[in-house]
Amino acid sequence: MVDADELRTRVRRFLSEHDPAGTDRLDFLRARFDAGLAWVHYPVGLGGIDAPRALQTVVDEEFAATGAPDNDPLTNTIGLGMAAPTILGHGTEEQRRRFLRPLWTGEETWCQLFSEPGAGSDLAALSTRAVREGDEWVLDGQKVWTSLAHTARWAILVARTAPGAPKHKGLTYFLCDMTDPGVEVRPLRQITGEAEFNEVFLSGARIPDSQRLGEVGQGWRIAMDTLMNERVAIGGGNTAREQGMIGIVSETWRQRPELRTPGLHERLLRLWVESEAARVTSERLRQQLVAGQPGPEGSAAKLAFARLNQLISGFELELLSQQGLSYDDWSLRRPDSTELTSRSPGYRYLRAKGNSIEGGTSEILRNIIAERVLGLPAEPRTDKDVPWKELPR
Amino acid sequence: MVDADELRTRVRRFLSEHDPAGTDRLDFLRARFDAGLAWVHYPVGLGGIDAPRALQTVVDEEFAATGAPDNDPLTNTIGLGMAAPTILGHGTEEQRRRFLRPLWTGEETWCQLFSEPGAGSDLAALSTRAVREGDEWVLDGQKVWTSLAHTARWAILVARTAPGAPKHKGLTYFLCDMTDPGVEVRPLRQITGEAEFNEVFLSGARIPDSQRLGEVGQGWRIAMDTLMNERVAIGGGNTAREQGMIGIVSETWRQRPELRTPGLHERLLRLWVESEAARVTSERLRQQLVAGQPGPEGSAAKLAFARLNQLISGFELELLSQQGLSYDDWSLRRPDSTELTSRSPGYRYLRAKGNSIEGGTSEILRNIIAERVLGLPAEPRTDKDVPWKELPR
Amino acid sequence: MSSPNLLYGEVEQELRDSVRSLLRDRCDWTAVLARCESEHPYDRQLWSTLATDLGVTGLLVPEELGGAGAGPRELAVLAEELGSSVAPVPLLGSAVMATSALLACSEASVASEAVTTLATGSAVGTVAVPLTTAPDDPFPESVRAQDATLSGTVPTVVDLEVADKAVVPAIGEDGPGLYLLDSSAPGVTRTPITPLDLTRRIGTLELDRVPAPRVATGPRAERALHHALTTAAGVLASEQVGLAQHCLDSTVDYVRTRYQFGRAVGSFQAVKHRLADLWAGISTARAVARDAADALTGSSEEAGISVAVAQSYCCDLVVLAAEEHLQLHGGIGMTWEHPAHLYLGRAKSSQLTLGTAERHRNTIATLGALPAP
């Protein structure tokens, strides 16, 4: 198996052949992909060289050190984190070859059409219909909470193809062209005033059967794989002390002595300890992953992240007193990205409320820990074997 | 209907005929019962005069003011609070006449044989068997957490008479003679070291059918009535500020300035506010009861009582620091009553742990509030219609 | 000390019914949401109707001054209902703070005339202090009175943009005084602040040599301001109870009808227990808020500790209620087109209003002889 030294050698060889400064950005990225130095743990020919996943950072650091262009990963988080591994795992050889390269280079970005107004935590209850017509599928329904839908070229999508089957068994997974005339994207305004997400309406949207991923009726299992990759992407991160929300309020505390009270001091220190403890816990998770002992602490990390963000942003308003009564800007707009530090404390307070809902609610995460980690029995279920169309909604 | 003034007149007339100082204690109490001034809301002939329940305090205060002997209610809390209303509500005329008078005067005290090692929160799962033999029932089984069993003359008891029926439908309610040779009482040592409660073993204990309360198979409904009376008895109380645990730690705070820290101050004040708020809430409940608007706040009062007792007694050990590492006396003994103030802080800490279990766990109380007050749906139940003997245990 | 009356009387229930019925017609949440981004974020017509049809804008004011001759207990019931609808009306500034302050200065005829205009709804008032001021805070010194004119700046004044009158605490040559400002006078600048609470507005008041009559001076002025702030903090507790109760009711309705996993979300035990705890918290909040309202009818010493207990309990509880409301509504609660954010903005801002919980606990430490280290 390839080791870190060999990887470094390969990168240097590649750089000697492709001068980052002298090569067109896209050409450079395509060449990096073709050299197997995109995501090194992917197969040869699909951007990788079957190397251990943990060595990706070695490659990324080597490229970053030379100032080489990157693939702008923040604009395509869903493509890179969720669509790509799913296409790799479940796609046909043609699908992999068609989609992975432009996905990695950022030429084509992706979004995820899973959640619906009636199917949030209970994703398997979704009701968007896909009906087969010849070589195509015709889709009708509504998706919601879709980030990047207004910029994405493609979507991963799950739809119901067999309403008479039990809920988990009547779903099929598709790759959906967002430029199809049957796809309409509308901004979804949030409680912060801005529209970071979208609603997506599907009205007779057409998807060729060649863009079905996996077998008909296998959509649930594949969607679970996708979401598992989301959880892996959320965990990890070797960060420094006082990053994020706790850093913001600690700086305020230091710079504005007039705001200090004994009660706020006690609370600040408690939050500081919890934030530091969460940081060390994430670092331990990272070390476990690197050592090949993947632990289930990822779900706990997301729980702690949501809880602390909410507590600290609420605390910040109390600390600021009068300033906590104000807001910066309620106008409807598209944020560039979630820039917590550039917005007001009120924005941070409201935005953090979403942290315990998006990407798996805290309630669902606790269920997962209880059942999968602690082995506690599932609750009685009545919805598993009933035809979907007969379930109460 | 009788009013307060008329009641006062009656009491004074009674006192003019029965000098509290010159009459034998028991004779005085029996006469008070026979005059209908025992529990004024009971029927005439059974210790009352059908007066409104709220007027009982008027009578009690009148008697107390003259220094008249009382019926020592603390030694017979289960008799007065639970057995009596149940016998009144479900007993035959003979049972009422046989049991209520000596119960009220304290000549015969009572205990409650409901809980079992396998049936705590889920009382209806109890497995003590009662088998009919002629005019008697023969009982075998084990009861637990029985206070006063070692002093009580009688017990209210629920046993299973039809194991093939669904759990709630196979139970029957009895009045059990604690002097029966088939009844054995053993002290149950608690985590405090003492034995406030008992285990009661029933081995062929015999109960005449005339001591069955209500119909065969009606035990569950009657037991629910008994427990409802327990909840009423727990709520209420027009107490002063800083009673109970919060008063103890507030006094320590005032007298020992060397123990004070900013963090402990913050916590003390939070606990003080919560205790005061709980007191005002209980007072509001009392006013609602008096005004004939019984509210469901009784369950909330018990929840708050348990939570605060546990928080404050835990806080007390932290406040006391070194002293919090010690205990007063681990030896096995029978406490006279629950004297929180005369024991050490460590005892208070351990004893308070029981508050969220005894008399309905905090978890069960939350279920009750959610379902009966808020009208939230019950969870799916699988144990209601199955024969008891087939249930998993 | 006799027991406080912690229940609602018949008159109070009738008041509640009539206000609730009006709000149902005139103040549903879609209207509140639409208004909050309009040019007129306050519903002046609703306030007029409350004044003229129901006569509830002057509940504190004696009948001889044009009011309803009721008191803090009735005002607290009104606050519960307005809180329950996050109604965009100048309750706190006008009917509570300015009215209480002016009533305490009613020896000055200009003050009692002003009270009448507030009671009848023909004018709106406020008190020019930062909205975060606690009852026990020192008398404000940011406005100076000199040569019978006022100069200075006061940030986060509640209801400022609709206030015709403002009671201004200022320091003159002979110490503290309360002055009655006409907000249309020359030299007055009112600058709205973009608020976290879209249904209760704040602004910065700047005064540049504005003439204003003095309505109280010295210890009397200090007492009047303290009385107004204590009354407001006590009534705010009831507003918080009304808001929290709405959040609970709305959440219970939602989880009973929202199905996931083939079951109503409200049948999941973790959800049930959270709502049971919230219900218990609101029951407690209601009791202490009633206690505070009742105590405000009596002496100021009694009121001090009751109001401090009520505020320190209710101001955190209302945030919990609004946060649970949001979280248990899941994604739908996170959208602009759902009222959850209006309740959250009001709840969180009200937590900072008229003193935080810690500030009120400090009052308890003093009054209850539980000294800091």
Next chain:
Amino acid sequence: MSSPNLLYGEVEQELRDSVRSLLRDRCDWTAVLARCESEHPYDRQLWSTLATDLGVTGLLVPEELGGAGAGPRELAVLAEELGSSVAPVPLLGSAVMATSALLACSEASVASEAVTTLATGSAVGTVAVPLTTAPDDPFPESVRAQDATLSGTVPTVVDLEVADKAVVPAIGEDGPGLYLLDSSAPGVTRTPITPLDLTRRIGTLELDRVPAPRVATGPRAERALHHALTTAAGVLASEQVGLAQHCLDSTVDYVRTRYQFGRAVGSFQAVKHRLADLWAGISTARAVARDAADALTGSSEEAGISVAVAQSYCCDLVVLAAEEHLQLHGGIGMTWEHPAHLYLGRAKSSQLTLGTAERHRNTIATLGALPAP
């Protein structure tokens, strides 16, 4: 700053396995419960076996002084296992506190000789400070050294009744010093205190002109004591992790097999969510405890903040774990014949041991530049 190693190494896992296997045979809870009311509440034989068969009583001690030549990381693993069994052995006083203190004084030959006796288990030691002393507390002044003898009283000394030696901080004519006391010397009185924690004993040490050699003086004595207390606070965090993990595991086992309402209690969502939260808390506690143990192998500056974070997190978490353990066992947990109370007594006492969470947060305020008002 390189990343600390937060995992368990192979040697550490082997150490854990061998200790766990011994405790399974020799220290089940029925034995612990029976012993705690006997005349010999400590299990001296178990301690001897740990010393002689496993060689783990001297993990901190270099091999040339008769120890295992390991360090705080390995000692922390031992503490996890002993905490998991609430083993009645003098770990904290002897293998942690006295050993650390004496190692920091090892220039004195009497100190290094004493370390050897502790490492080999032939003697038991302690440090004569109140068990609640935090690492940053001022040097104790309750014992005076005069004419080469010690006099004074020290309450709540851990493991005192089985200690052959005690390191005594005392104030002499030339300032702070550490002295090595032989507890059988004339003038020494040891009085047991009835403990809340039945598995870790405390006592009052009275000294009346007892001769004892000095092993460190001045700043060196202060540093040695600070080092011993910091090490002990850090290792205690791991003991708390072991205890908390036991409480969780035992509760999970119980709720999976206890049926009420025809279902395993562990299938009720409110129970599941509480246990999920507890599991997350213990995962976090384990990470910070490992961080502290690792930091103790480095400089004292690095160790200071890591130990303070670990203690302030773990000392409250362990109480939560023991309290949930009790509550979720229902009635059975409230009986003497169930081990829940042994765990609760240890957990609650350990919360007060070597500084409360607030005390450690104050350390963080200083080291992390987050000053009090």
